[in-house]
Amino acid sequence: xxxxxxxxxxxxxxxxxxxxxxxxxxxxxxxxxxxxxxxxxxxxxxxxxxxxxxxxxxxxxxxxxxxxxxxxxxxxxxxxxxxxxxxxxxxxxxxxxxxxxxxxxxxxxxxxxxxxxxxxxxxxxxxxxxxxxxxxxxxxxxxxxxxxxxxxxxxxxxxxxxxxxxxxxxxxxxxxxxxxxxxxxxxxxxxxxxxxxxxxxxxxxxxxxxxxxxxxxxxxxxxxxxxxxxxxxxxxxxxxxxxxxxxxxxxxxxxxxxxxxxxx
Numbered sequence: 515x516x517x518x519x520x521x522x523x524x525x526x527x528x529x530x531x532x533x534x535x536x537x538x539x540x541x542x543x544x545x546x547x548x549x550x551x552x553x554x555x556x557x558x559x560x561x562x563x564x565x566x567x568x569x570x571x572x573x574x575x576x577x578x579x580x581x582x583x584x585x586x587x588x589x590x591x592x593x594x595x596x597x598x599x600x601x602x603x604x605x606x607x608x609x610x611x612x613x614x615x616x617x618x619x620x621x622x623x624x625x626x627x628x629x630x631x632x633x634x635x636x637x638x639x640x641x642x643x644x645x646x647x648x649x650x651x652x653x654x655x656x657x658x659x660x661x662x663x664x665x666x667x668x669x670x671x672x673x674x675x676x677x678x679x680x681x682x683x684x685x686x687x688x689x690x691x692x693x694x695x696x697x698x699x700x701x702x703x704x705x706x707x708x709x710x711x712x713x714x715x716x717x718x719x720x721x722x723x724x725x726x727x728x729x730x731x732x733x734x735x736x737x738x739x740x741x742x743x744x745x746x747x748x749x750x751x752x753x754x755x756x757x758x759x760x761x762x763x764x765x766x767x768x769x770x771x772x773x774x775x776x777x778x
Contacts, residue, residue: 516543516581522558523588528674529557529659543579550575553587559662561654561670563602564590575602590688603668606651609694613638613646615656620678622655625685626705627750628757629696633705640664655685679753686757697754698747701734708732708741716740 519540527535534556543552549568550560553575565588566573579585611631614622615638622634632655633646640661647654647667654670656662662670671688675681686692701708710732713725719740720731728742741747 515545516547516579516583517541518543518552518579518581518583518585520552520556520585520587522556523586525674526558526562526587526589529559529562529672531557538584546578548575549573549577549579549585552579552585554663557659558587559659559670559672560602561662561667562589562672563587566602606653606669610689610691611650611652612655613643613650613652615640615643615654615658615661617657618655618673618678618681621673621681621685622705623702624678624682626700626702627697628682628686628691628754629699630691630694631700631705653689682753683757692757695754697751698732698741701737701739701741703739704734704736706734706736708734711740 517540519538520534521538522530522535533539541552541556544555547555549566553563553566554560560575566575566577567586567588568577568579568583570584570586573585609630611633612622612625613633614625616634616636619634619636622632625632633650633652638646640658643654643656643661644664644666646652647669652669654662654667655673656670657673659672661667662672671685673681673684675684686695699708700706710730713720713729713731716731716733717725719733719738724742724744728744731740731742733740
């Protein structure tokens with residue numbers, strides 16, 4: 515039975531027991547264990563991994579480990595594309611879309627507010643989430659690492675933050691979403707496109723006095739909710755600015771960290 519040495523870098527250490535974080539450790543491998551099998555057996559979902567080096571050379575998830583192999587495992591690099599070295603998965607085409615697990619309803623609303631197509635229902639089980647992800651080419655968002663270990667899931671993000679606004683900022687930074695945001699184009703409740711309408715079309719559905727203060731409106735044809743550019747709209751626009759600024763700062767910090775050496 516082979517024994518290999520493993521080293522996980524940066525945020526991947528969060529998935530390891532404290533004794534294995536930040537340094538190389540030796541581990542016994544199952545017979546003909548692959549890179550993917552061992553990474554997940556050690557607790558790290560494959561969706562969190564962007565680059566694997568075996569004995570200093572790029573390796574795919576399917577490579578079988580041999581005795582005395584040294585395995586270095588890296589997360590995604592915010593400002594550096596390493597996919598050409600050894601692509602671990604096919605890239606998603608076009609603009610990112612998401613499916614969030616049942617515990618991330620608040621995050622789903624925040625992403626919809628930013629204009630990102632995000633499927634969320636409070637009764638989806640893991641198998642349904644995986645099926646939606648594959649069938650519709652969506653990135654799975656979850657705080658359940660076991661969900662991300664499902665074989666059929668190709669693209670996913672483990673969400674570390676606990677509050678929706680902080681979760682959204684985390685996803686904005688990790689996936690560099692700032693440039694592709696389209697605020698207030700989707701219904702926060704239904705995930706359907708919003709349609710601009712005249713005041714007269716929705717007058718009967720407006721709260722008292724709203725029509726006196728606002729002139730521009732849009733509606734969701736599915737749930738019939740009406741939206742206008744009130745204080746809530748301005749607060750959310752400010753929040754989008756914060757997320758985008760944080761994403762840029764995160765990229766600059768990552769670039770600075772790389773120029774200064776390995777941060778482990």
